[in-house]
Amino acid sequence: MFASFFRVVLVAALAASALAAPDVVSPTRTDRNVAAPINPVGVVARSLARNPAVHLTNAQRLSRGLPPNRPRAHARRALQARQSAACVAQTGTIRVILTDPVSGTTANTGYVSMDANDFGEYGFTTDRADAVSVSICRESGTTFDILTRNGLAAYPYLGGVRGFASSDDNLGNNANYVYIAGTTQAAHGPPVSGANAFSAASNIAVDYESSIWRFGANNELLASWVNTDGSVPAQEIVFVPAAGTQAFAIVGNVQDFASTYGAVDVATFYFVPA
Template sequence: MAFGVRSLSLAAIVVSMVIGMVGAIPSASSRDVVSFNPVGIKLNPLDDLLAPLTARGMSNAQRLARGLPPNKPRLRRTVPSSSPTPACSPTTGALRALSTDADMPLDGYVNATPNPYGEFGYTTDQVAAMIVTVSPCGDGSPINVVSSNSVKSMPYLGGIEGFADDSPDLEPREFNYMVLGGVTQTSPHATPQNGANSYTAATGNSKYIESAIWTIDDAGVLSAQWVNTNGSLPATILVYVPSADSFALVGDVDAFEETFYQAPISTFSVAPV
């Protein structure tokens, strides 16, 4: 009888240990609790940081849409240089956002007004479109994209380390992402830097940034290239996250969508106005 009691006690201990081990195994759905943006925090208003959409700052297309005359042409004066320099060609235009995704096609613009988290989203309203200037120099080096009607103190369109990231790096088989927002300037080829940005201004969460990550082709299509902390150049894919109304850069679309659901691959281009 005593042997039977001891056997039952031992069996109970083993069962208890197995249950404890099972409870310690992470749930396969644990990724579902990952949030693209922080929740339950008080966001800082960004109104004071935004450039007013006044007639002076409007493009010709925006002025015409409001019944205003076009801007007066600007006179450009050329000063001869004593040494040859690359031929940099400034281009100003509305920042178009396109996607041919079958489930969520995009045919509009990047919104000049960021969402409450300081991230740039999507609009079909041309009047609300971000107006940017790019100055490629023909040597293929990364350039800045500068907005004239968005976050006035942080006018550079740049990548900002995502809230749920475990590092400011993009990697295969990882969901890490860089939201697009207003940032201060960083150097071409620079690794992630500490710097003011619209996301941190809105949330109070300090994040790394990069600004000079863009190249532009002859058709005006922009491509981004993030630089990891070790200087490596990862795959950098532009997506739109409809659940957050935010554009982001990711290194692995499948891994990102497994965590944050649908994110159509998108394209930015500068449409002269």
């Protein structure tokens, strides 16, 4: 009898204790390994037309393992006066070396691709036949535009476009970024509003620059984005390999950018004359 009574009291005490104890809810932890997207999510991008493939000389075709061009009949044309120019434009491709920012080892080599992604941002290819063909008017000591010959038709310059998730137009010690995308031409200087591939594809207005390139040693192409105050911060080119993006961007701080948007490779561009 006493034992039965004791069991009843014990069960009642345990029940009361359970009712009195507050519910313990495990805190929701943000997974730091889940990268934020650099492009808008849920946006149906508008299609962007691309220029047709450029004509290759027989030497260029043979170097790529392709058969020579078919013979063509050339109609006679009247001689025209040669136009004077401030500089002589060179055509070629952009060689890319991708480097792991942590180990410093080479991750891959290839080219800037002629095929932009859905938002008009240029990416990476290992196939030389798929490389974007560019024209550069080389002027030492100054920034210049890079004209794509087989890239986006309406946005023919390989320029910089403010990342839609950036806090403002300025690069520096922050996670801000600039897409390497198709643009129209703009004078060298701080970002301007106007026609660019990202805005056309996404219907999101962002600023851009086209004259953002300068030469380093050995034909290296260095990014030279200008902040809104006219300053040119330290900056690097990165490749974002995330699915659905796979594009190059310009950043002021690789570590800050990667902490927000996920793992990247540092990209080094070299102009390879045709």
